[in-house]
Amino acid sequence: MAKIRVKQEESLSIKFLHQMEVGDNRRLDLYFFLPKEMGINPQSLNEEEYYHSSITGRRSYYSSGLHLPLVQSRFVSQKKRTVEEFRLYLNLFAYQFSVAIETDSKELAQVEDLVQFYTSLEELSAQVIHLLKRFRRNEPSDEKWKSYFENADNYLSWLCEQRLLKLLAHAPRSSDYTEITESVVALCRAEADYRKEHKYNSSKTLEDANRIANKMHLLRRLIQQGVVLKEELKPLGIGLKKMTTGIATAMVMLVVSTLIIKAQGVFSGLTIALVLTLAVIYGFREIFKDDIRNALWRLIQRGRPRWSRLLTDTTSKLSIGKQLVWLDFMKKKELPPQVNQILKKRHSQNKVDAEILHYGIHSRVSAKGFLAGYSQIQEQVNFSFVPFARNLERGKAKIYKEHEGKISNESVERRYQVNLILVLKEGKDEPQYARYKITMNRSTIIEITESDLPSGMKNMDEAPFEDELLTPSATDAVEVKS
Structure with missing residues (x-):
């Protein structure tokens, strides 16, 4: 697995994820090579407007195992945990759980193969059941702790139900998988009954979609308290x-x-x-x-950072890290020699003229100020390709076929290939590289594939990457943080 993972987020967006540890000094550069036939250049795309409208990110505390910080026998005494500590660890679990179910459901929604979709849906629902059971098994009895648990429990139950129902609403129809569909529906009904039984939401709130949505939005913000870092962005x-x-x-x-x-x-x-x-x-x-x-x-x-970002712990108000951000169009002669060398490895048919959009981020993580027990933060940055797609042409061509004297035709779509090269430099170490090919049309990103690098270049696939997925290994890691 790579230190930095690039994957599709929505139909027309990609994201990269990576984790940074205490004291890290990391520079990451992304070079998007946009074919000139796409019509994207400094005249048609304002970098500053694109940054504020189409590039979003979040930075939060991260733990490789989902720790469930609830009161049970592993605590020697409740007095050794304050309410604030309990709430912070509870929030960390709830936040990572919510991000995980969102990530898995988005990836599953993109699966078109019928067998793979329903098999993965069954696995996802089983993992959700397992995590929720273990979560609720350790419900605290102390009232001053219980309110925080109930807020997180209410939100996670509602979020899992909504994500599963959304998958079913857009699922490919097949009578062969009725049993799986009914089991997922039964899980959603059980969660709705569970919330009613515990009186988490009033009848008026349940009857009004706006009220329930706004309440869950508020609960989401509450569980992010102390986990998601406060960001202060300043233009330079x-x-x-x-x-x-x-x-x-x-x-x-x-x-x-x-x-x-x-x-x-x-x-x-x-x-x-x-x-x-x-x-x-x-x-x-x-x-x-x-x-x-x-x-x-x-x-x-040219070459100067455009923004600075200060990351602050929302609880302690201490600085966790600082970042410098670049976003600009570059000329080919300004590229590092190694990036040019990677480009030369392309097939001859892919060597087309391109505009180069560069995104860079230099992060310095503080050696102090981290939440007790945690030494990593995770950064996720999303790039929307919607502004790119607006300039693309719709496919109008047709392919003709002849079969037994009959001539038929099939409309074909216009596809474009965007090359993406990542350069990662950690401290004084040698830079590491990765190259991806992003195939897209006007309506969606069709696929993202990683390409080989020239021999002798250091690849990023040298350290394990911890992703926020509801994998079986992640569920097994749900233990009390003692």
Whole structure:
């Protein structure tokens, strides 16, 4: 498994996940090679707008095993755990459980093979039952702890029900798998009855879809308390941008003033010709002022980080880490030599001209301030390809076939291949590389495949990667953190 995992998130989005430990100093660069026929370039895509609208991420505490921090015999004494500690560990489990069920259900929704879908659905429902049983088996008796447990229990029950029902609503229809469908429906009904039995939600809340959705949204925010890190994003180079604007204005005014002086020398006195000449000069000033400023800013900004992000523990208010973020279009000559070497390994038919969109993130994780008992944070960043897809053409071509004298045709879709190269540098170690091919059309990402690297290059597949999935090994790891 790789240190960084790239996978499809929705129909038109991808994500990468990785974990960072205490004291890590990590630089990660992603180079998207977008074929020019896609029509994506600095003129059609504003990097800043794309960053704020289509790149989302979350950073949270992470544990390789799902620890269930509930009161049972493994605690020597309840006095050794404060309410705050209990709530934090409970939140960590509930949060990782919710992310896991969301991840698994999204991946399962993309499965088109009938047998694989229903087999995986049966496994997922069995894992959900197992985790919920072990979770509830250790319900605390102390009232000051019980309210936190009930909030998490209410939300996890509702989320599992909703995710399974959504899978069934969009599942491929087949009478051969009625038994599996009925068992999943029975599980959803049992969870709904369970919440009613424990009076987690009032009758008015249950009758109003808006109220129940808003309540669950609130519970989700409560279980994220202390687990998801607070992020403070700041744009960089604001003063430099103002100075660039001033320099560009000064340059334009220098040229304008020179032309005005020359015009006054040519025309004696205030004449209509002088007034028209001055009007033309000022008109050209307005036309070129913004172009000169933007060109100058791009030149100065090139290679510089655009944003800084401060990660803070929401409970202790201590700084957990700092990040610098890059997002810009690059020229091929600016690429690192190793990236160019990877590109040369492509098949000849794939060597098309491309625009290069670069996303970089440099993370420095603090050696102090972590929640007690945890030494890792997980970062997940999603990239939406919807702005890319808007520029793509719909498939209009047809393929004709002849069979026994009859001619038929079949419409074909227009597909595009985006190359993605990842470069990971940890501290003073040698960089590690990975290359992916993303095949997409106007409506969806068809597949993501990892490609081989040139010999001699260090691959990322040298350290195990812990993913947030509801695997059997993860369920076996659900134990009390003592």
